Amino acid sequence: MNGCGYMYNQFKYLTAGDKAIIIEVGDSINEKINRVIISLEKEINNSFNDELLEVIPTYRSIMIQYNPVKITYMELLNKLKSIETNLKITENKTNKVIVIPVVYGGEYGPDIGNVAQYNNLSIKDVIKIHSSTKYLIYMLGFTAGFPYLGGLDKRIHTPRLERPRIKIEAGSIGIANNQTGIYPVDSPGGWQIIGKTPLKIFNQNSENPFLLEPGKYIRFKPISERRFLQLKIEEEGV
Amino acid sequence: MYSLEIINSGLLTTIQDCGRYGYQKYGVPVSGAMDKYSLRLANVLAGNKECEACIEVTFGGLKIKFNEDCIIAITGGNLLPKINGKEVSMWTSLKINKNDTLEFCRLISGLRSYISFCGGLDLPDVLNSKSTDLKSKIGGLNGRKLVKGDKIKINNSSLIKVTKYPIEKYIPKYKNEITLNIILGPQNHLFKNSSIVKFLNSKYEVTNESDRMGYRLSGAELEHLQGADIISDGVSYGAVQVPGNGQPIIMMSDSQTTGGYAKIAYVASCDFHLLAQAKPNDKITFKEITLEDAHFKYIKMEKALKSIKKMIDCDNGIHEYKITVNKKQYQVKVEEIDM
Numbered sequence: 001m002n003g004c005g006y007m008y009n010q011f012k013y014l015t016a017g018d019k020a021i022i023i024e025v026g027d028s029i030n031e032k033i034n035r036v037i038i039s040l041e042k043e044i045n046n047s048f049n050d051e052l053l054e055v056i057p058t059y060r061s062i063m064i065q066y067n068p069v070k071i072t073y074m075e076l077l078n079k080l081k082s083i084e085t086n087l088k089i090t091e092n093k094t095n096k097v098i099v100i101p102v103v104y105g106g107e108y109g110p111d112i113g114n115v116a117q118y119n120n121l122s123i124k125d126v127i128k129i130h131s132s133t134k135y136l137i138y139m140l141g142f143t144a145g146f147p148y149l150g151g152l153d154k155r156i157h158t159p160r161l162e163r164p165r166i167k168i169e170a171g172s173i174g175i176a177n178n179q180t181g182i183y184p185v186d187s188p189g190g191w192q193i194i195g196k197t198p199l200k201i202f203n204q205n206s207e208n209p210f211l212l213e214p215g216k217y218i219r220f221k222p223i224s225e226r227r228f229l230q231l232k233i234e235e236e237g238v
Numbered sequence: 239m240y241s242l243e244i245i246n247s248g249l250l251t252t253i254q255d256c257g258r259y260g261y262q263k264y265g266v267p268v269s270g271a272m273d274k275y276s277l278r279l280a281n282v283l284a285g286n287k288e289c290e291a292c293i294e295v296t297f298g299g300l301k302i303k304f305n306e307d308c309i310i311a312i313t314g315g316n317l318l319p320k321i322n323g324k325e326v327s328m329w330t331s332l333k334i335n336k337n338d339t340l341e342f343c344r345l346i347s348g349l350r351s352y353i354s355f356c357g358g359l360d361l362p363d364v365l366n367s368k369s370t371d372l373k374s375k376i377g378g379l380n381g382r383k384l385v386k387g388d389k390i391k392i393n394n395s396s397l398i399k400v401t402k403y404p405i406e407k408y409i410p411k412y413k414n415e416i417t418l419n420i421i422l423g424p425q426n427h428l429f430k431n432s433s434i435v436k437f438l439n440s441k442y443e444v445t446n447e448s449d450r451m452g453y454r455l456s457g458a459e460l461e462h463l464q465g466a467d468i469i470s471d472g473v474s475y476g477a478v479q480v481p482g483n484g485q486p487i488i489m490m491s492d493s494q495t496t497g498g499y500a501k502i503a504y505v506a507s508c509d510f511h512l513l514a515q516a517k518p519n520d521k522i523t524f525k526e527i528t529l530e531d532a533h534f535k536y537i538k539m540e541k542a543l544k545s546i547k548k549m550i551d552c553d554n555g556i557h558e559y560k561i562t563v564n565k566k567q568y569q570v571k572v573e574e575i576d577m
Contacts, residue, residue, distance in 0.1 A: 017504025063472025
């Protein structure tokens with residue numbers, strides 16, 4: 001494979017205890033490295049059966065949890081290295097963007113004024129900037145279904161709240177420094193809340209419990225409060 | 239109809255099984271029993287599948303009243319279990335009669351007990367597991383810890399014989415000072431060499447700020463070469479991560495799936511059951527072993543569990559076979575029944 005900026009010429013294989021290997025493919029966060037990670041994940045999942053417990057993609061590495069009763073470390077390492085040698089990077093189908101409807105501001109986004117003020121913008125500008133880019137889902141973590149998104153416009157970067165909230169409702173959209181994200185479940189947090197989506201991005205009772213997946217893109221679409229309430233009713237299935 | 243009622247819930251009592259696998263890439267913690275060895279043995283002793291859901295009792299204080307006859311097994315830390323006020327044996331199956339009360343009185347050794355119920359608990363699977371994930375609020379009983387008044391049903395099943403088995407040598411001894419085998423990595427290269435030496439030659443204390451998510455330790459300060467932060471990567475049970483203050487945190491069952499602190503080492507799987515029973519103020523020393531050694535010890539432990547299960551199943555007339563039909567392997571359980 002050709003070397004490119006921030007990507008290692010050869011992957012690093014790190015030992016994470018006696019049941020996991022971490023493959024590190026580079027040392028920065030960018031879309032190119034993410035494509036390698038997502039391609040690698042796919043290839044690994046296709047190459048093993050019950051020897052592996054789980055394959056977990058993150059920003060620039062991938063954790064492979066294995067069962068040492070089913071496969072030896074050397075067998076696993078050799079197989080992974082041969083996957084590295086033959087790896088083909090699959091292109092991301094960027095036309096597949098998950099659209100997240102958001103009602104911005106008001107009671108749904110109480111901190112949107114902070115974001116506007118901090119950046120010398122109007123609230124309208126903040127909404128326009130936040131909803132006009134597509135964001136890559138690098139990985140999910142923190143709580144079930146929480147996406148770590150890349151690509152937040154510099155013009156709306158804002159530090160966290162000085163005093164974190166005890167409860168942020170599920171569906172809330174926040175900004176923390178150079179990151180933006182969606183809270184999948186009610187949880188405490190210090191992000192500046194700018195809006196809310198009626199979609200359940202984590203629904204334990206659904207056949208597909210997770211709306212988001214690493215390697216996919218999302219885009220936020222501004223909606224009215226009325227539309228929010230309509231969609232909320234549809235989503236709850238009342 | 240319910241089988242048991244919680245009279246007192248104690249400090250932290252939750253439903254746990256072997257954990258929720260398959261969803262870490264979506265940010266869902268594995269959860270599950272802190273001490274899976276004890277959970278699995280409890281199930282084996284109660285005639286269940288190894289990973290059936292059990293009640294995990296922390297510190298004690300739990301009191302249960304039974305509404306029907308059943309068979310249970312209690313393993314793990316000794317929290318002085320009593321049935322109708324009379325002390326009972328752990329690490330064996332026990333017969334329970336309707337109206338009996340089971341109580342965990344005080345901490346003798348270890349920190350967590352496991353109660354397995356022959357037949358298993360009648361609770362729904364959430365993402366393929368009955369484990370309670372307190373942060374995502376899923377699994378167990380409505381995604382929360384058990385509280386006074388909760389009523390749970392035990393699944394119907396043919397009850398096993400109550401027999402005491404010779405498993406003494408498989409019963410761990412929990413001490414206030416433990417040595418844990420560790421494997422260095424994945425980020426030991428981000429620490430000063432002198433700190434690796436310090437890590438392997440100091441005694442650390444388990445602090446009060448320890449829970450199902452992680453154990454915060456206090457002891458010799460570990461120094462990074464260039465700061466504690468890494469680009470977040472995967473993290474799991476047993477990871478020893480070191481934030482900027484140089485004090486290690488060992489990640490436990492409810493660990494987040496990703497983390498941004500450098501990890502100096504991982505505790506070896508063969509010692510997870512000792513780690514899980516460590517309590518605040520206990521002392522830990524770390525001993526480096528090779529990955530080969532860690533695998534050897536782990537596989538040995540797995541084999542021991544398998545042979546105990548085989549012995550008990552055999553005694554109860556349960557035989558498991560692997561058969562191949564049309565090139566597909568099946569595991570078949572054959573049970574002798576009285577006609």
